[in-house]
Amino acid sequence: MLRQPFFKYSFFALLIVDLTFTAGLIISGMSDISLSTLLATTIWFISFYWLPVWAAAYIIFNIRARGIENAFIEWIITVIMLSLGLLITEKLLQLSFNDSFSLGNFLLLGGLTWGTPIYFIARFIESRGKISQEKQARKQAQLQTLRYQLNPHFMFNSLNTISAYIHSNPDLADEVLHELADILRYSLDTGEDNSVSLQQEIAIIDKYLNIEKARFGDRLIVNFDIPAELLNIQVPPLILQPIVENAIKHNAQQIELAITIKVEKVINRKDEILRISISDNGSGFSEAVLTKGYGKGIGMKNLQLRMQQLPQGKVILTNGTTPNRKGATVLVEMAL
Template structure:
């Protein structure tokens, strides 16, 4: 058991990206240093030069740096994160590596001993290697924290979706449970499917457009139980785009907003249109939801959302997407009236 845990621990340690990047970086440094010696005439291209380069790389650059990293990471796992201690470890490992390198060079080529330079060489190399590594490590950590905060924000926005339709659905079920129990049962099943979809896609970054359309149909079935023939929804979506990936529940708050703010319309018509266009060598997906209702107020057009949660969250979610943008405007054609919400995002 102990051996198995030890192997697992060491494998997890060695999977750290530092090892991969440091190996190639140190190899390049060693080769550049050797090339400089050759070009300056201090050394020549020969087997002795290749052997000396290999000794320097293995015994001074590679293994001491990896040993220092291994010890430092092991201490961090145990909760020891002191910068001074880590720096001492780095200096000690590289000084030890330089000592071994010095011994092997003497053995292979009869070179003179480096003497006191062994410590100063380890110090002068360990210091920049350690602090440069710490710099890139902190940059990576900041990037990871930003990404984590972004994901947490998106999750929060997802779970704050306007529950207005839930209350309306429950009211519809309550209203029809005695007079039309079949309709009440149908609405209840549609509501359950929507809630299940919301839970199942809670961790998903994207779903197919087809899934979004299917869940919108279920939502509309609930609303049509309330509105009857007064509500007509038309979908203008090419079949080729149905497999396009979009954020989950990106359409529901827009359609809900159109219905909620135009509930008094004698005849409410909503059109959902999806199309693509070129964008800097790529493609831009545009989703438009238009209605023939009363249109947006000047305040809503200025802010990009009203007082509700749904559209405000939609704005924040879409802004996190590449080329993400939400536009609100009233239809220019007065004969049509109403308003349009346009969502754009890169494919």
């Protein structure tokens, strides 16, 4: 129960309130800097702020654990605990200081005055935290859904590739099936992971390219431009494969298809950005695809949606800008 984040954060918050109140008394001349002031401050913190608030929270969390959550009941518990804390504080101050005064009827009013804002501020912070957790949970659920959509899509396309030569070259087909099994195993193993190292992603791209090279042979050329120091950077799983697959799928008729995968780290407004570009020498994107950001397939559409969930994540599609520079480029960016 005491592992609840409330107990850790409330301790420091209440300590700051207590010290601030004491500092205000000293500045206003109502108290001085002395051991007596330190003792009084300690008594107020322990017996009025800290222990009553923790006791109220402990009772409230136990009640909630039994399925009862009622704001009015919780508020009453908080006010009662603060009133009891005020009573104990009064007695301790009277034992410690001869000139300490009695709080009298202010005990209940004091508990009400302090307990009400403490409870409702804590309730507000708790509700904001729940909203944040729900948003994060929805985001993770959406990412998982996109991943699960990608798996059967990728398998279907890969099996089509294998079927092209499974009868004419069984040994090669067996090798390719092993590569496909490794990719699918990777997909399953990273199903619950938010990120993997770039090195793992490149290793899977190599396996996917081995499948495609069995079909295209020397017609498919892939170049990597990746600094060694960036290989340990974390990226979302299976983020490169749909881009490479898209480049191969839409340029399968090329006499020679060259793909370049480049990774770099750049500074954008003092933020570190990981930039991945995958370029080809194919026919480029149509105007409709450039405008929309993806075509009719599911791979690039899912990539766009996945990147939208990441800090500063985005996907930019461009074509060659000069007659001598044909092909398409997919630029992926995300915050490090």
